[in-house]
Amino acid sequence: MSIAADGPGQSLQEVVVSASRSEQSVMDTAASIDVVNARQIHDGTAEQNMSEPLARTPGIFALNRQNYAQDLLISSRGFGANSAFGARGIKIFVDGIPGTAADGQGQISHIDLASADHIEVMRGPFSVLYGNSAGGVINVFTENGKPGAEVMPYFSSGSFGQRKYGVKIDGDENGINYLLDAGALHTDGYREHSAADRNNENAKLRFKLTPDTSVTVVANRVHLTALDPLGLTAAQLQTNPRGAGTGADAFATRKSVDQTQVGVTLNQRISATDSLTFTPYGGERKTTQFLASAVNGVINLKRDFFGMDSKWLHAANVGGMPLKLVAGVDANENRDHRLTYSNVGGQQRVAPTDQDYSMEARNLDFYLQGELHPTDRLAFTAGVRQSEITLSADSNNNLASLGSRTYQAVTGMISAQYYVQENANVYVSYGAGFDTPTLNQIIYSPSYVTSGGTNTGNMKLNAARTKQVEIGYKSEISKTALVKIALFHAETTDDIVLAASNGGKSSYMNAPKTRRDGLELSTQVNLPYNLQANVSYTLLDAKVAQTYAQTVTNPATNASTSYSVASGRRIPGVPDQGLFAELVWRKPDNSLELAVEGRAAGSIVANDVNKAYAGGYGLMNLRAVFRQAVGKWTISEFARVDNLFDHSYVGSVIVNQANSQFYESAPGRNWLAGLSASYRF
Template sequence: MKRHALGLNVLAALSAMAPLLAQGQDASATPANVVVVTGSRTEHAAFDLPASVDVVDASQIGAAQPRVNASEALAAVPGVVVQNRQNYAQDLQISSRGFGARSQFGVRGVRLIADGIPATMPDGQGQAATFDLDLADRIEVLRGPFSALYGNHSGGVIQLFTRDPSATPTVDVDVSGGSYGMHKTDVNASGTSDGLGYLIDASRFDTDGYRAHSAARRDQGYAKLVTAPTKDSRLTIVAGGLSQHDTQDPLGVTYATWQRDPRAGETDTTDPQNPQRTLADRYNTRKSIDHEQAGATWEQRFGGDRLRITAYGGERHVVQYQSFSKAFQAPPGSSGGVVDFDRDFEGIDANWYMARPLLDGTLRTTVGLELGRSSDARTGYENFVGNQFGVKGKLRRDETDDVNNTDPYAQFEWEIDRWLLTAGLRYSQVRFDVEDHYLANGNDSGSVDYRHTTPLLGALYKINPNLNVYASAARGFETPTLNEVFYSGTGGGFNFGLAAAKSTHLEVGAKAILGEAVRVNAAVFQVKTSDELVVDSSSSGRTSYRNASSTLRQGLEVAADAQWWRNWNARLALTLLRAVYDAPFTNVLEGSRLPGVPNATLYGEFGWKDSLEHFGAALETVANTKMYPDDANQAQPAPGYAIANLRVQAQQQFGPWHLKAYGRVNNLFDRDYIGSVIVGDSNRRYYEGAPGRNWVLGASARYAF
């Protein structure tokens, strides 16, 4: 391990905190009072919202980054841990206050939304890869009780907003390249003509991959049209697509393999003819994805009232080849090693907002209805024919899986004097219907309904113009995802007996502006959950779940942003989290830590830019404490780490041309560390190594006509 850089990493973190103690700040550098819509569903100053909500703006999203993964942008948000698996076949692992860390692939426990359209299906499973970061104007991250008003999840809401079309036509070309064969090209155009604004983007990303057998190619496109038919209305139409064919899956490895070589794959010990071949190579583990969606949002104002309707639809096709031993007899209902499904999804969210005087204050009311549906035509096949692996074999599974949700909701805000009082209510019904067409192993058809009411109460008090304090409480719930009901026990038929996890969220916080140059948000929270969903067994690409005992999450989040002494700036995000099983079950003792959840995370940034913003540089640090990969905390935990990153950037305007260039070195001191863990893997292949020192260079040119 390379540990000699720890002192400089700590120094970078302390540098990020230094502005909080600085004197004589420049009053002209007042932090912007950012406006958000996540949480209240209408424009609201984040400073005056009784909730933990952070905004990552376009300058942070594109801060000398290739804009490939949301992990690049979300590292500076407290309470959120984004693990880059170095595996584009499985997407990022995102958790919020410990929710979502158990996800085997994709994102669950956290609701994802892009331009008002869910990137999370009705069952609670989402895909962060569908976010188009090249067009992002901002990302809003909501945590805590207020997220209960968004339905089936427990951890929070991550909502991306693309920028609006420019007034004059522009064309932008962006190219970047870096370590491990990474290169990306992005082209976008924007403008407004005859009252119609347009924004079009297309990109291609390629990588050989840091880990063995992890090469990927991703093609992505997005389009946005905006028009105002009348002075009181606005129509926004968006469409996007993602294509990833034969994306290699490197799988997890044992701790001994990672220690030997962080880039290596796990050797297939069942193949005596080729003892050096890895499981990923032998079974050619890979995944192909085609995803398309479109949606429209109509907004109509009636004086101070507003009607907003969003409708969307799309389709997703996935073929995934998993690893398993041929000697392994696939249990009834299992996919057999190859997953192949076509998904259609659609939904609508309609809400009405109005503001009325009440006593000596103002009452703002939002009432709405959200409907969602996804339908999978799902088949499964053996991952071999004869002695050849990695090819589609015999049919082992054939079914239709439907998930529907119906969610009416209401939210009220009463602002009077220095008080803002909030109440909300959402009733959620999520229904799973399975029609089994493969009857050789019996009929696994069935259905299950989950219903829950989630109330919210919140209060904010304005002590003075620069200090607000607040408290909030809510009940939340989280159903199993479709993938979590697929198997029961060691891989048998559907597990319709899984219960939804129910949670109680409490939060107390403060928001302050210090010296007109430093903004600090701090929150203390507690979440108690019953019937927590945990991994029961995970082997050969098949994971089953069960309900465990109660869990307890208690934590502190602090975020600070500062600009001071001319052109210097700093940012700090600190999370302390105690996430444990509050009661024993099976072989798990009371007090055992939740797997995949670090006790503490830290992001620090110390930067500079010249007065004309032509040049800039920043030093970043990212640190996590150790993570256990299993419920019983008996396996080797992924060790804690601290790494430093360095970035530089430059930009210049030459008439109609706007040129940018940047360079970035990640893991500056070449530390060896485990970036993410696969929770509950029965073969103890829990670990996914992160890259050593790596670099990225990029340049862009924008022409305004």
């Protein structure tokens, strides 16, 4: 089935995905899967943040905080929207190596878009087969080397002192396929106190040991230093949207990250119907963060992480019906050492430590998945996963254990897909999944956050359990248009939400019930005159389904207020709708590309009680890309203008911020231009 286009004026080309654990066409998958291809990632873009490519994907909201000291606020169908930092509720992979830890907390700062080939994004019931925190799956794939050898330096510059430069080397010679990319980013920041520097290195090496045995080695490193402008109150947002929040200067809020990881994938073809894949990996991450707080205002976190995934793929024919099976085991572990110190005017008080914790998370999962085609038009897919996740934490200050807890679950999904016509199908899928607490969510007991005293941890926190159903339709029209529609409903019991907040400390509780309903629509049309239109739309109704209570303590006054979070309140941190629309004109020889983009988002609430919110917005962006071939050189230039009409808006929120500093403003009109030159040997 042909389902994606490389450019205007062409027939749609087939896109094969592996998010369902075995390679198949997007059209033949009974799930919501979208692919952002290399052209969409690179052409006329900043290649800086995952919010750029993910804006094209329905169901996914990746809100850019304009703050490199905090990761993007990423959610999938409303899952992960209330994450305090990083990505939660979504499984993240880079070349099959997890960017999500065993406890479900994910990081994306190590993702290098400059060398990304494509990004697969899956939502819905199929995601539960990836285990803990699988409200969605994002898998980034690094480019393969091209035949011969190539070197490509690149540079871009734009508003707010933004500069990015680097060099990419790749090739495929004598049975060795390789890619190496090293890049550096600097920005003065749109807001005050938001300057950042980030260095990324990414390497990929592929070779064959035998005709049936291949090895892929991937390694990446990131070094980040960033000032943290914090959030703004509503009054600060109106007075000076580019300003830093209260406490940013006084406490010199900032963050530094160093992460290195290495992974190996071994593929062994056993026969025409069987193959094995084994993927071990390991790495370490060091983080130092200065918060706007004196006590516990400096956090030093060292994490060692490692794990593996091993799977067997089998193809068979049962009674004349094609059958594909995938069976595997997945094990991961992360070991954290967390030290906190007092922040004295932006300086770390070395001794004594305020807190000293050792924490661990580990999982051991087994999974089985099968796909059966009784007829050419009908397909069934089913899968089951047995998961065991253990979290533990010890306080080294008083030599006491905060406890440990093991979460066990059997999750699964089932789907049916029917081709009503040769190029149109309908499907229905159902899945039951779960999300354990993260280490960050079990570290503080509610009484310790609200009243102080002895911290006993929060091991009573249950895992959230979600049942979801999806109905979808996919159609390819005359090989020039693709339409995908999905309706979904999800109900979660014991959803993990804020229980109490006091300064830099938060504790969590289980909400009785939440629900998420929505619609996703995406279409891609190749039009006459070398035009192409791409549209994606999301409608999301994510709400509390049963009333619960929470407590917020103002750190300035130490006054506590209890709130009732009533049934029907919106889940914070995610817009109620989103739109991406694009019209591209591309010259047949690819020497010139012009495009106009439209982006819009609905309102977003900032706290559980829905007393703070940011309004919706609509933006228009323009971009132009130029290419020239001169001998062995290929030169490319681009320029883009974002927020053409200089609209003022809030790009993201800090959910449940205790000082009501919820708002993170986004830039007005801004520009970016860049140049790359590749030489092929």
